[in-house]
Amino acid sequence: MGKTLFEKVWDNHIVDSVEGGQEILYIDRHFIHEVTSPQAFDGIRNRGIGLFRKDRIVATADHNVPTKNQHLPIKDILSKFQVDTLIKNCNEFDIELYGLGHPYQGIVHVIGPELGITKPGMTIVCGDSHTSTHGAFGAIAFGIGTSQVEQVMATQCLLLQKPKTMRITIDGELDDGVFSKDIILYIISKLSTAGGTGYFVEYAGSAIRSLSMEARMTICNMSIEMGARGGMIAPDDITINYIKGREFAPKGKEFDRAVKYWKTLYSDEDATFDKEYSFKAEDIKPMITYGTNPGMGIGITSTIPSGSEVENNVSFQKSLDYMGLKAGESLIGKSIDHVFIGSCTNSRIEDLRIVAGFVSGKKKAPHVTVMIVPGSKQVEAQAREEGIHRILEDAGFELREPGCSACLGMNDDKIPEGEYCVSTSNRNFEGRQGPGARTMLVSPLTAAVIAIEGKIVDTREYVNQQVPA
Amino acid sequence: MEKFNELKSSVVPLPNQDIDTDQIIPARFLKSTSREGFGKNLFRDWRFDSEGNQKKDFVLNDPLYSGSILVAGKNFGCGSSREHAAWALYDYGFRAIVSSYFADIFTGNALNNGLLPVQVSDDFLKEIFNKIEKDSNAEIYIDLKEQLISVVSTDLKEEFEINAYKKTCLLNGYDDIDYLISKKKAIEQFEQKHQEF
Ligand code: SF4
Numbered sequence: 030m031g032k033t034l035f036e037k038v039w040d041n042h043i044v045d046s047v048e049g050g051q052e053i054l055y056i057d058r059h060f061i062h063e064v065t066s067p068q069a070f071d072g073i074r075n076r077g078i079g080l081f082r083k084d085r086i087v088a089t090a091d092h093n094v095p096t097k098n099q100h101l102p103i104k105d106i107l108s109k110f111q112v113d114t115l116i117k118n119c120n121e122f123d124i125e126l127y128g129l130g131h132p133y134q135g136i137v138h139v140i141g142p143e144l145g146i147t148k149p150g151m152t153i154v155c156g157d158s159h160t161s162t163h164g165a166f167g168a169i170a171f172g173i174g175t176s177q178v179e180q181v182m183a184t185q186c187l188l189l190q191k192p193k194t195m196r197i198t199i200d201g202e203l204d205d206g207v208f209s210k211d212i213i214l215y216i217i218s219k220l221s222t223a224g225g226t227g228y229f230v231e232y233a234g235s236a237i238r239s240l241s242m243e244a245r246m247t248i249c250n251m252s253i254e255m256g257a258r259g260g261m262i263a264p265d266d267i268t269i270n271y272i273k274g275r276e277f278a279p280k281g282k283e284f285d286r287a288v289k290y291w292k293t294l295y296s297d298e299d300a301t302f303d304k305e306y307s308f309k310a311e312d313i314k315p316m317i318t319y320g321t322n323p324g325m326g327i328g329i330t331s332t333i334p335s336g337s338e339v340e341n342n343v344s345f346q347k348s349l350d351y352m353g354l355k356a357g358e359s360l361i362g363k364s365i366d367h368v369f370i371g372s373c374t375n376s377r378i379e380d381l382r383i384v385a386g387f388v389s390g391k392k393k394a395p396h397v398t399v400m401i402v403p404g405s406k407q408v409e410a411q412a413r414e415e416g417i418h419r420i421l422e423d424a425g426f427e428l429r430e431p432g433c434s435a436c437l438g439m440n441d442d443k444i445p446e447g448e449y450c451v452s453t454s455n456r457n458f459e460g461r462q463g464p465g466a467r468t469m470l471v472s473p474l475t476a477a478v479i480a481i482e483g484k485i486v487d488t489r490e491y492v493n494q495q496v497p498a
Numbered sequence: 499m500e501k502f503n504e505l506k507s508s509v510v511p512l513p514n515q516d517i518d519t520d521q522i523i524p525a526r527f528l529k530s531t532s533r534e535g536f537g538k539n540l541f542r543d544w545r546f547d548s549e550g551n552q553k554k555d556f557v558l559n560d561p562l563y564s565g566s567i568l569v570a571g572k573n574f575g576c577g578s579s580r581e582h583a584a585w586a587l588y589d590y591g592f593r594a595i596v597s598s599y600f601a602d603i604f605t606g607n608a609l610n611n612g613l614l615p616v617q618v619s620d621d622f623l624k625e626i627f628n629k630i631e632k633d634s635n636a637e638i639y640i641d642l643k644e645q646l647i648s649v650v651s652t653d654l655k656e657e658f659e660i661n662a663y664k665k666t667c668l669l670n671g672y673d674d675i676d677y678l679i680s681k682k683k684a685i686e687q688f689e690q691k692h693q694e695f
Contacts, residue, residue, distance in 0.1 A: 044688040045681060049663030053681060057694050065580065067531035078679070093529065107529035114531050148695060158579040158603060174581035174607035175533075176673065184678040186685055190661060192602075222516055223573040223599055256576060258602055279695060287695035322516050322576070344515040344571065437525040437578075446548065458520040458577060460543045 031297025033194050034263050035229050038169045038294065042152045044186055051188045057151040059085055059181045060137045061124070063115040064092045064439070065156030069179035070118040080122050082185045087146060088119050088126040091136045092157075093439050096402050096429035099129050108440060133276075135405020135431040138162035138373035142246060143407055145275025149264035149291040154181060159373050159455065160259070161252040165245035166272070167264040167294045169229070172253065192258050193227050193303040196296070198234035201310030206492040208383075209244035210375060210453065210472035212236065213251040214316035216308065218326040225257030228304065231296060232262050236310035242271040243379040250374045251455050254323040263295040315488040317360060318457045318470040320348040325457075329475065330487050332359045351459055352467050353447070360469075360485045364396070365449045368480040369462070370473055371402030371429075372436035372454035378411045380453065380473040384426075385417040387477045387494060393425040394483025400442065401426050402434040426480065438463045451479045500612040501671035505594055506639045506650065508565035511630045512557055517570055518577035519604065523586040525578075536582050537589030562634040566593040569626050569638075573597075574615075575604025584608045594640055596647065598623040609664050610673060616640060616647050622656045629654070642668060 032040070044053040061069075066088070073080065080086065093108045103109035112129065119126040127133040133140055138159055141147040149167035154160060158172035177187055197216060217224075230252050237245070245262050252260030262268075269288055272278045279287045296302075314328035325348065327333065335357030339345045349356060370376070370384055381403065393399050401421055403409040409431055412418050418428050435442040436454040438461065444450040446465025453476050457468040471479070475488045527539040544556050552559045568587065574597040575583060584607040587595065594614040608615045618626075629636045629649055637650040642665065648655035660668075667673065678685075 042692075045684050047663055047677075049661055049666070051661065051663045053678065053685070055685070055688055055692060064528050068533050068581075071532070072675075076675070081682075081685075092525075105529075111529050111531055150695060156579060156581075158577070160579075172579035172603055174579055174584070174603060174610060176581060176607065176610035176675075180675050180678055183675055184682065184685055185689075186678055186681070188663070188674045188678060222576050223601070226573075226599065226602055253603075256573070256601055283695075290695050322518065324516075342515075343513065347514065437520075439525045439528065456518075456520070456577065458518045460524050461520050464524070464543050464548060 031300035033296040033300040033302060034167060034231055034261055034294055035169065035194050038150055038152065038167070039191065041150065047188065050190055052191060053186050054152060054189050055186055056154050056181050057085065058087065058146060058153045060141060060153070060155035060160070061086060061088045061178065062092055062137050062157065063090050063111045065175050066118065066178055067111065067114045068175050069182055070122070072179040073182050076183070078183055080182050083123055085185060086124045086182070088115060088124050089134055089137050089140055090115055090128045091431070092433045092437065094129055094432040095440050096432045096434045096442055099430045105440070132406050135407065136373045136376065136433055138250065139377060139404030139408065142166065142242070143275070143405060145272055145278030148272060148287070149268060149294050154187065158253040159250050162246050162250040162373055164249040164252065164259050164261040165242060166268055167261055167291065169259060169261065171259040192229045195225060195228040195230045195257070195304040196302040197230055197232050198305070198307040199232070199236040199310050200234040200307065201236055203236055203310045203313065204489065206315055206474060206489040207313050208472040208474060209240050209247040211313055211316045213248045214318065214323065214326040214470060215313045217251065217255045217323050218316070219308070220255045220306070222254060222322045222324040223256045225252065225255035228257050230257045230260040232260055234307070237262060238265065241379060242267060243377045246377070247374055251323065254455060264291045315472060315475050317475065317485065319352060319354055319360060321351055321457055321459045323455065323457060323470060326470070329485065330361060332357055361487065363485045365451050365479055365484060366397065367444050367448060367450040368397055368399045368476050369435045369450055369452040369454065370476050371400070371404070371434050373404065374455040375453035375473050376402060376404030376408065378408050381408065381412050381417050383473045384477040385420040387474060387491070388424040388426065388481060389420045391424055391481050393480045397480055397483050399426040399480045400429060400435060402429045403431050405431050435462050437461060438466070444468070451476050499671050499673045502593070502612055502614055502642055502668040504639070504641045505566065506637055507567045508635055508637050509567040509569050509630060510557055510563045510565055511627055512568060512570045513627055515571035516573045516576055519575060519580050519583040520577055522575070522583040523580065528580060528582050533585050534589060536586035537591070540586040540590045566591055567596060567638050567640070568592050569596045569623070569630070571597065572599045572620070574600050576601040579603045581607040581611070584611045584613050588613050596623070596626065596638070609668065612668065614640065614642065614668065616658050618647060618656050618658060622654070625654055
């Protein structure tokens with residue numbers, strides 16, 4: 030019987046099987062950052078052991094860094110201590126660190142792909158749930174807890190129970206104004222935040238194949254928001270062309286050999302999945318979330334669900350109360366206070382191009398604050414080279430320095446209590462962007478349109494105003 | 499890691515569904531570089547207002563309920579991979595979480611810290627909530643060896659699933675690292691033939 034893409038990569042990394050159904054999985058790349066690594070380093074020190082394969086670890090500072098004046102010392106004492114601890118640990122254990130001030134610094138899931146570290150067929154882990162992003166290359170990539178960070182540091186392996194497999198197929202053509210972010214928000218709204226629990230997902234179908242690498246990353250990034258351990262897309266020419274020539278990509282003959290192998294990474298025709306879903310691209314509209322988990326999403330012109338089934342659900346009601354919204358209500362026309370464009374979901378150069386392409390020559394609505402946080406130093410540099418920074422600044426958008434920023438509100442970039450933030454990030458949990466902050470997840474184009482209009486509108490009515498940046 | 503054999507305790511009910519890790523421990527409290535001390539910020543924004551005063555209506559502030567077992571609504575622990583969520587629950591004093599569904603990463607993190615996630619059926623969960631509503635002192639008994647959870651002095655009981663390897667780890671207080679380190683030879687052999695492109 031044929032194998033799925035997931036099974037091919039998984040089987041290629043099994044060191045041994047253990048009683049009780051666990052397997053020892055070898056990990057090719059381990060990304061670490063300042064928040065979930067210090068306790069793991071302590072563990073390694075306490076055990077008196079060293080790192081098993083330090084060359085397989087790459088570090089960056091992203092979660093907790095300021096996005097203004099990164100050349101100055103960090104003001105927040107605790108944040109500074111955490112970032113300094115990462116530097117100290119990387120020095121002590123001789124780990125490659127792309128810290129503040131380094132031209133490669135950025136959000137871990139942005140820099141891995143852009144540096145050519147992320148490649149098809151790999152196993153990749155990081156102490157961050159959105160590690161699933163790297164699955165866009167046909168890698169098995171998933172988030173781990175700090176105890177597991179320590180395990181990988183100590184042995185380059187993890188003990189895992191093999192997840193079940195799911196395939197989600199999207200065929201057809203996307204409407205104008207509908208992006209990969211809308212696809213994934215649509216899928217999560219159909220499957221709910223627990224619909225993927227226990228599964229590793231493969232995204233397939235003509236609508237997925239037509240997407241750029243960056244757009245594919247957006248989809249795989251949010252796999253975790255339906256509970257899945259990760260998401261993958263089989264590598265193809267788009268993948269190969271993206272990797273070619275990048276800093277750490279294989280070169281010359283080695284590249285050709287790699288390509289030959291990468292081309293074997295797809296689900297065989299007779300492979301079976303534990304679960305399959307399929308959707309039509311034409312059914313997907315620009316999406317927005319109205320509640321406090323990413324499964325609570327609707328087409329932007331639709332109304333919030335109503336009826337006794339949802340309205341009798343305490344969690345649903347609590348969520349709407351938190352958001353200051355009502356069942357059955359339309360969001361169109363609702364005034365917005367903040368727009369955040371950033372996070373490992375949507376902070377890459379294509380995202381910034383889409384935003385700049387729309388806002389060029391326009392001005393943001395006076396009452397809205399707009400923060401744009403590029404995913405990496407390289408994205409930031411590219412935006413400057415293309416003149417995108419000027420377009421954004423002319424529109425009244427603030428272009429910051431790279432980091433996770435208001436995606437999780439660990440640094441100063443927080444949304445004030447009770448205010449509405451339309452955000453290109455991945456989580457709209459209560460308090461995610463600051464205590465009491467009300468988050469609505471959207472695509473970069475929808476965010477840009479709302480920033481200009483100051484209220485929620487139908488993105489599709491504005492698509493013709495987009496000019497190439 | 500502490501051993502886990504059996505546990506009998508009164509419980510804290512939190513029927514909300516989809517309790518995510520940002521509720522369990524908000525990101526702004528993740529700046530510590532040690533594993534300890536997260537309990538004081540457990541459910542921070544549900545427990546305290548912005549001035550740091552206790553919110554009377556939140557269950558952890560309700561003197562009626564206490565104990566080392568948290569009973570929570572479906573899909574507990576969704577969201578981020580932060581192990582700080584498991585540390586915070588443990589640090590606060592919880593030793594077991596009962597729900598009808600757990601997010602994957604949370605389950606792994608909890609098990610790696612001696613915190614037992616007990617997955618029960620939706621019906622059984624409902625029965626527990628009903629019972630606690632009538633009697634806030636109701637106790638739950640969890641027997642890991644037998645994989646059995648019951649409501650004390652009632653005939654309510656249910657078996658629960660747990661990975662056999664993880665069960666042995668908990669019963670003996672072992673963690674995965676010890677085991678993996680013992681497999682170093684096999685790992686090195688694997689590396690010899692493993693090619694990464
Ligand atoms: S941008 Fe947000 S989701 Fe992505 S790694 Fe940073 S905190 Fe996590």
